[in-house]
Amino acid sequence: MPVPPSAAVRRAATGDETPVARTRRARRTYRALLERYPYAHCELDFETPLQLLVATVLSAQTTDVTVNSVTPTLFSRWPTAEALAAADRTEMEEVLRPTGFFRAKTNSVITLAQAVVERFGGEVPGRREDLVTLPGVGRKTANVVLGNAFDVPGLTVDTHVGRLVRRLGWTSETDPVKVEAAVAALVPRKEWTMLSHVLIFHGRRTCFARKPACGACPVTRWCPAFGEGETDPGKARALLKFELAPGAPAPVPPPGPLPDEV
Structure with missing residues (x-):
């Protein structure tokens, strides 16, 4: 009882x-x-900080299950920040279509990857101060990445x-x-x-x-x-x-x- x-x-x-x-x-x-x-645990599937960062951005207004269904294809075709930054938009839109708002999310992923390449040499930074300077990344996303990819405590x-x-x-x-x-x-x-x-x-x-x-x-x-x-x-x-x-x-x-x- x-x-x-x-x-x-x-x-x-x-x-x-x-x-x-x-x-x-x-x-x-x-x-x-x-x-x-x-x-x-974090219910978004990932192997690298970049994958978790992108998956967290994609999780807006959809479920973790849906994100996990598209990220294997996404990261297989574009495995690095450089590859994501140079991706064909039409092709990526088709991959991200199940997540909803796929055109906006495609733009977010490409813009985010470009910033990671241009500002941090293609590597996701491990500091909150740096993460929140990336387009589309706020404290919530930064804390997800810090806590689960870098073992830096975050709420x-x-x-x-x-x-x-x-x-x-x-x-x-x-x-x-x-x-x-x-x-x-x-x-x-x-x-x-x-x-x-x-x-x-x-x-x-x-x-x-x-x-x-x-x-x-x-x-x-x-x-x-x-x-x-x-x-x-x-x-x-x-x-x-x-x-x-x-x-x-x-x-x-x-x-x-x-x-x-x-």
Whole structure:
């Protein structure tokens, strides 16, 4: 059975929580989510920083699954920044067509690759200050690349992360930069990348935008938003986008990648 939040946690939603209490609650929540999703990872397939950078740019307004379906062909035909920069637009548009907005994305990929070649000799830089100077690359994309391709801790504030940290009462901010700063203050720097992964996994598999599976959530005791979704354990379990082993608190990893939850 889910454990409803305590009165102290419910007060967190009204702003009565001290910074120390919020930090402790956030870290307990993170540990519980890490136990549920120990295999959480970046769900974009990549082998090099360049591939991850391009895949992240392509992931706008589509799913990771769709991006992963086109990037093998994309990187097989144009394996380097130099090759991408000189690619035939019509040919690349056909490869990227399944991702939607394929003409704009083709232009983004070519322009991005040209900048990597011209400014950084064809190698993706490993510093945030440099990454955000590239066309189409903001803090979110930079943090994805830093955390997953360079092992530099970074918080990725996407739609799922923003929604979850507000539901959890970690911050009321809506601007991604302010959200990043608020959440970064709650957990050690070395945990930032993995925290992003478990929050995204939780948002895609349990804490959905329209109907969260509250009755099958491992962090209800620390969540002031408990009750926004289905609280009945059986009904909530049926909503999950992965399989829980019978009687086990930890999940059985899905056999393959899952589509993004809208």
